[in-house]
Amino acid sequence: MKTIPDILKKKEWIVIGLMSGTSADGMDAALVRISGSGTGMKVRQLAFESIPYPDEVRQEILRLASGTEGGSHDLALFSFFLGHISLQACRAVCDKAGLSPDEVDLIGSHGQTLWHIPVPESYLGYQLTATLQLGEPSVISEAFHCPVVSDFRVRDMAAGGQGAPLVPYSEFLLYRDDKQCVGLQNIGGIGNITVIPPHASLSDVFAFDTGPGNMLIDRAVELRTYGAERMDTDGHLAALGNVSAPLLQFLTQDPYLLQAPPKTTGREKYGQAYMDQLLERAKGLSLEDLSATLTAYTARTIDIAVREHCKPRPDKLIIGGGGSRNPTLLSMLRDMLPVPVLTNEDIGFDSDAKEAVAFAILAAECIHGTDNSVPRVTGARHPVVMGKITQ
Numbered sequence: 001m002k003t004i005p006d007i008l009k010k011k012e013w014i015v016i017g018l019m020s021g022t023s024a025d026g027m028d029a030a031l032v033r034i035s036g037s038g039t040g041m042k043v044r045q046l047a048f049e050s051i052p053y054p055d056e057v058r059q060e061i062l063r064l065a066s067g068t069e070g071g072s073h074d075l076a077l078f079s080f081f082l083g084h085i086s087l088q089a090c091r092a093v094c095d096k097a098g099l100s101p102d103e104v105d106l107i108g109s110h111g112q113t114l115w116h117i118p119v120p121e122s123y124l125g126y127q128l129t130a131t132l133q134l135g136e137p138s139v140i141s142e143a144f145h146c147p148v149v150s151d152f153r154v155r156d157m158a159a160g161g162q163g164a165p166l167v168p169y170s171e172f173l174l175y176r177d178d179k180q181c182v183g184l185q186n187i188g189g190i191g192n193i194t195v196i197p198p199h200a201s202l203s204d205v206f207a208f209d210t211g212p213g214n215m216l217i218d219r220a221v222e223l224r225t226y227g228a229e230r231m232d233t234d235g236h237l238a239a240l241g242n243v244s245a246p247l248l249q250f251l252t253q254d255p256y257l258l259q260a261p262p263k264t265t266g267r268e269k270y271g272q273a274y275m276d277q278l279l280e281r282a283k284g285l286s287l288e289d290l291s292a293t294l295t296a297y298t299a300r301t302i303d304i305a306v307r308e309h310c311k312p313r314p315d316k317l318i319i320g321g322g323g324s325r326n327p328t329l330l331s332m333l334r335d336m337l338p339v340p341v342l343t344n345e346d347i348g349f350d351s352d353a354k355e356a357v358a359f360a361i362l363a364a365e366c367i368h369g370t371d372n373s374v375p376r377v378t379g380a381r382h383p384v385v386m387g388k389i390t391q
């Protein structure tokens with residue numbers, strides 16, 4: 001078993017970052033080489049692999065994330081199950097990099113979010129925020145004989161933060177620029193933007209969730225095709241459809257869009273109940289028109305975020321996450337936005353790996369004892385070292 005003192009003696013670490021996002025599409029693993037800490041950190045991506053979830057796993061995640069189904073028995077089993085899936089992803093990414101598992105020094109695992117309460121709720125006389133990410137880290141540590149850092153969000157929430165978004169820390173380290181204001185828009189199940197002003201220090205960085213990303217498009221396609229399709233692959237359906245102006249206008253009235261940051265959202269808001277209401281309004285629309293409208297809506301949420309909430313306004317917006325693979329969405333963004341729109345690939349980064357890389361970086365900082373949260377972004381009272389260590 002590698003101990004923390006063992007790792008701290010080494011100059012360079014091999015670290016795996018694991019992420020399973022709101023889309024419940026699969027477990028992503030990025031293998032990176034990391035040296036240093038804070039602004040002195042150097043990161044090199046060596047490999048990326050994603051283990052897609054079979055339909056029954058995705059359905060189970062959506063069931064457990066519904067908030068009303070699945071009790072503690074199912075949650076306990078699911079957590080260990082996802083530990084094993086995490087392990088598979090770690091092994092696969094080691095294979096891809098041509099490394100043996102004992103060369104791995106550290107693993108950072110986000111787990112799967114099943115519930116997130118960013119704004120305090122009354123509970124037994126307390127006003128509480130809370131969050132639940134599962135994917136038992138002990139299962140991973142047992143097989144890889146190295147420390148695993150997990151459960152990042154709770155520490156920020158205990159300090160009064162919303163526990164999200166967490167990627168701005170790694171984005172600051174990787175993308176900051178002396179001359180330009182850099183905007184990074186991730187489009188996963190949910191969309192989130194990070195803005196890094198020129199010459200920024202960490203406290204200048206701001207970020208927030210822009211609203212639904214691919215989540216509504218995915219769900220509409222899944223429901224209207226009776227499960228035959230899970231996404232609008234390459235934006236084909238949306239490209240064939242026409243945007244319904246009344247539906248787009250109705251969706252755009254969502255007060256979340258104009259709410260001032262810090263703000264975070266998730267499946268709790270844009271899940272089944274929201275979708276039922278949306279589909280009721282979209283009854284007469286073809287699947288193509290519905291896809292076009294929801295794709296335009298996603299683009300519009302990002303446009304509103306950039307115009308209303310980004311001061312300073314980014315000089316360019318770099319798109320990451322699965323949405324960067326949807327050309328129809330990209331072209332709508334390019335039409336609407338007041339700034340140039342690029343993908344991570346355009347600037348030599350990897351759209352798919354970006355979030356998994358973030359958790360490798362956050363884990364490394366946790367081991368160094370370096371604050372790895374961005375209080376300006378989460379609304380926390382002060383910076384903290386996020387992550388729990390399992391060894």
Ligand SMILES: Nc1ncnc2c1ncn2[C@@H]1O[C@H](COP(=O)(O)OP(=O)(O)O)[C@@H](O)[C@H]1O
Nearest residue numbers: 021022023188189214233234321322323325326
């Ligand atoms: N080729 C593609 N065409 C259109 N959409 C895609 C494509 N590939 C991925 N996506 C979208 O990206 C989503 C996954 O993105 P991801 O960044 O993994 O999100 P999350 O972090 O929520 O898991 C899919 O559910 C799908 O909506």
Ligand SMILES: [Mg+2]
Nearest residue numbers: 021023025026
């Ligand atoms: Mg994903």
